[in-house]
Amino acid sequence: MQQGDKDITLITPTAPITAKTHGGRAKCLQRLVRLDLPVPRTIALSFDAVHSIAAGELPDMNAILEPFGDAPLLCVRPSSEDPDWGGPGAILNIGMNDARYVELSDQIGKVAAAEIYLRFVQSYAIHVARLDPDILDDVVEEPTEGLGQALRAYEEETEEEFPQDPAVQMSEVLRSMARAWEGTTARLLRQAKGAPADAGLGLVVQQLALGLGYGECGSGVMQLVNSQTGERKITGRYLSQSQGREALSSGSDALFLERDPRGPSLEELAPEAFEQLKSHTALMREKLREEMQSEFTIENGKVYLLDGLRVARNARAAVSIAVNLAEDGIISREEALMRVEPRALNELLHQQVDPEAKRDILARGIAASPGAAAGQIVFSAAEAQASESRGEACILVRRETSPEDIRGMHAAVAVLTERGGMTSHAAVIGRGIGLPCVVGASEIRFQARKKQLTFPDGRVLKQGDMITIDGSNGHVLAGETPLLESSRDKSLQILMEWADDVRDIAVRANADTPADAKVARNFKAQGIGLCRTEHMFFEADRLTVMREMIFADTSKDRAAALELLLPMQRDDFTDLFRIMQGQPVCIRLLDPPLHEFLPTDRAGHLQLAEALDLPLSVVTRRVEALGEYNPMLGMRGVRLGITVPEIYDMQARAIFEATIEASHESKPVVPEIMIPLVSARREVEMVKARVDAVAAAVRNETGEDFTYRLGVMVETPRAALRAAEIAPLVAFLSFGTNDLTQMTYGLSRDDAGRFMSEYVRQGVFPEDPFHTLDIDGVGELLQIGAERGRSANHDVFLSICGEHGGNPESIAFCREAGFDYVSCSPFRVPVARLAAAQLAV
Ligand code: PEP
Numbered sequence: 001m002q003q004g005d006k007d008i009t010l011i012t013p014t015a016p017i018t019a020k021t022h023g024g025r026a027k028c029l030q031r032l033v034r035l036d037l038p039v040p041r042t043i044a045l046s047f048d049a050v051h052s053i054a055a056g057e058l059p060d061m062n063a064i065l066e067p068f069g070d071a072p073l074l075c076v077r078p079s080s081e082d083p084d085w086g087g088p089g090a091i092l093n094i095g096m097n098d099a100r101y102v103e104l105s106d107q108i109g110k111v112a113a114a115e116i117y118l119r120f121v122q123s124y125a126i127h128v129a130r131l132d133p134d135i136l137d138d139v140v141e142e143p144t145e146g147l148g149q150a151l152r153a154y155e156e157e158t159e160e161e162f163p164q165d166p167a168v169q170m171s172e173v174l175r176s177m178a179r180a181w182e183g184t185t186a187r188l189l190r191q192a193k194g195a196p197a198d199a200g201l202g203l204v205v206q207q208l209a210l211g212l213g214y215g216e217c218g219s220g221v222m223q224l225v226n227s228q229t230g231e232r233k234i235t236g237r238y239l240s241q242s243q244g245r246e247a248l249s250s251g252s253d254a255l256f257l258e259r260d261p262r263g264p265s266l267e268e269l270a271p272e273a274f275e276q277l278k279s280h281t282a283l284m285r286e287k288l289r290e291e292m293q294s295e296f297t298i299e300n301g302k303v304y305l306l307d308g309l310r311v312a313r314n315a316r317a318a319v320s321i322a323v324n325l326a327e328d329g330i331i332s333r334e335e336a337l338m339r340v341e342p343r344a345l346n347e348l349l350h351q352q353v354d355p356e357a358k359r360d361i362l363a364r365g366i367a368a369s370p371g372a373a374a375g376q377i378v379f380s381a382a383e384a385q386a387s388e389s390r391g392e393a394c395i396l397v398r399r400e401t402s403p404e405d406i407r408g409m410h411a412a413v414a415v416l417t418e419r420g421g422m423t424s425h426a427a428v429i430g431r432g433i434g435l436p437c438v439v440g441a442s443e444i445r446f447q448a449r450k451k452q453l454t455f456p457d458g459r460v461l462k463q464g465d466m467i468t469i470d471g472s473n474g475h476v477l478a479g480e481t482p483l484l485e486s487s488r489d490k491s492l493q494i495l496m497e498w499a500d501d502v503r504d505i506a507v508r509a510n511a512d513t514p515a516d517a518k519v520a521r522n523f524k525a526q527g528i529g530l531c532r533t534e535h536m537f538f539e540a541d542r543l544t545v546m547r548e549m550i551f552a553d554t555s556k557d558r559a560a561a562l563e564l565l566l567p568m569q570r571d572d573f574t575d576l577f578r579i580m581q582g583q584p585v586c587i588r589l590l591d592p593p594l595h596e597f598l599p600t601d602r603a604g605h606l607q608l609a610e611a612l613d614l615p616l617s618v619v620t621r622r623v624e625a626l627g628e629y630n631p632m633l634g635m636r637g638v639r640l641g642i643t644v645p646e647i648y649d650m651q652a653r654a655i656f657e658a659t660i661e662a663s664h665e666s667k668p669v670v671p672e673i674m675i676p677l678v679s680a681r682r683e684v685e686m687v688k689a690r691v692d693a694v695a696a697a698v699r700n701e702t703g704e705d706f707t708y709r710l711g712v713m714v715e716t717p718r719a720a721l722r723a724a725e726i727a728p729l730v731a732f733l734s735f736g737t738n739d740l741t742q743m744t745y746g747l748s749r750d751d752a753g754r755f756m757s758e759y760v761r762q763g764v765f766p767e768d769p770f771h772t773l774d775i776d777g778v779g780e781l782l783q784i785g786a787e788r789g790r791s792a793n794h795d796v797f798l799s800i801c802g803e804h805g806g807n808p809e810s811i812a813f814c815r816e817a818g819f820d821y822v823s824c825s826p827f828r829v830p831v832a833r834l835a836a837a838q839l840a841v
């Protein structure tokens, strides 16, 4: 084959090498060479060269071997464009043969020479000749004897002598590595990591620093930070008389690098080599502008740097490394922001299953709220509360949750449901309060009466049995799996401040309770974008009053119940305003159908009958009458506001009275009142007239003035289409993409979980649209709504408050469409802040 100049290139400071033609490792080695670091002589084979080798066209071996002079030992390592895409394992000690063995025995001793030869025979047999590793099972550890055995085993198996010609050895190694890259398994594995189907492989051939022999010889790896925390600390291991990365797998034989109370160190054994390595690694960090790991060999006291790798890191370390690099002036703050994947912050904000832990997976569902927790199974909210009061961690397991379960959810450490999708009740609440949650686990048989769960493999778990919920990837795990704590350290705070300096779209939180609001403030949300008021009515004392209101036959009875609810609501809002200290708070008037506030079982009906002093049959009949076949499209949202206007009147009054109260104490409050589920202009006119009237009444009664902003939630397709006639009436339009997705697709948000994974698996939908905003369809409605709304009312504020508001892709879309803010669950606020910042960099 005709190799061009660029196909086989000696790595020099000026050689034409790029990551796109020769791979990341070759490029990195060139950088180390430019820094004048002690890198052994290396040549790089381009993607094209390796591709030709895989196709059977071998290059002239002289071009590869000649640059290394006389009879060297070499190693070959993979160099893919992105190191994360992997590649075949390195092959060391190429060039070892009988003659070299004799020479080396004189130089470094027979045992070390035999060891090197033996290692080569073993790796060549297994990785190049692809012999069954079992044939080497009987080879003894003592190298000189083992070598003879290994050579014999090779010859018996292949009926050929072990190849002695370095050119043959090299060509076989290259061919084997090139072909391994083209194999189907390797291709699928790297594609799973984001590599394109035609990703190339380069190879680097490097002169070997021996690591075995007289004097201090060995190998190891060094990095200047801890990979788990990012803390500045020299970590790594060194092993005398070793090669490659053996030090990392040799357990207690390996030395620490820095002086360490736990055992001997390289610093004590070879202080000069240690100091050199430290400064080489620090130089790499500075000049390569990245935290690097050096792979080194010491040969008779002399240090060689074989490779520099980007330090592996978890999310916590990634944040701390990025911040430290920027604080040291090595990278800019903007670059630090770009180096952290926003979603990875979830790992810092929630407990996680220890990646080292064994996972005994019982079942899979939808990963609806990130984080992990272990606890005993309970089947009802009441049992969850009982568990909590006993100090026992519990997992609330329900077919699906309803507002009635909220207190149980607060008492549990995680939630598992059989039904539901990304925007079902359990998922929304779980994300809101930072509770790990797996929903739509339909492969589990839920037997609530028997208080047991049957898993697909036949295992049966009962109430009180321990499970772990991993809401980050949708796993239900048997037993108590080891967890890693969340870690919100100083670096995260600093990175977030930098994010806030650059981003140009505001981030608010969806927060329903004072506890949520506190989390939102801690995460520096710029206000509340959605307070779902229904969640305020589920405290035991309020629920009864709420039910009285629902059961009221006359407007007088209803007014009496609302009279009782008013001060409670006023206190709720006052609390929220106080916590948010003058920041905007957008309160949505009551949205869910009234039957959600009613008990669902006979015992509940009986209790209600007693509380209301009504016959059981009456209660049961009324509950049935209030039930709806398709409650999501029924009597809810503004339809309630029109048909039972006293509820919204009460809420508006509570908001205004709270506004006055909170404004006495701190900064003036300008509440935002949001009308849900609007589909027609007339609905807005009617509610607006009543809210304005309540405001006037409160002003009159109190003699105090205040302002407020009224807005509409755009969550029906019609509201988006008719935004031009709605916008002039209001101060803001907030897109509720949960309902908007449901209605655009005609897809029930509570039931879609049953088939969504199948739909995605078969490629019907590219992704779950309740999770990732459907830019094509729902997105078009957002665009239309935004444009028509703005054209009719230039000042109208635009925002998104559906669950998509925390997704980096949706934030990009909303920013592009000129939205003023996004609002998402409090625990997603940091993710949203970082994602928004990256868009502005
Ligand atoms: C929505 O529909 O997008 C929304 C935010 O409201 P909810 O999820 O409460 O219906």
Ligand code: MG
Pocket: 676, 715, 736, 738, 739
């Ligand atoms: Mg909605």
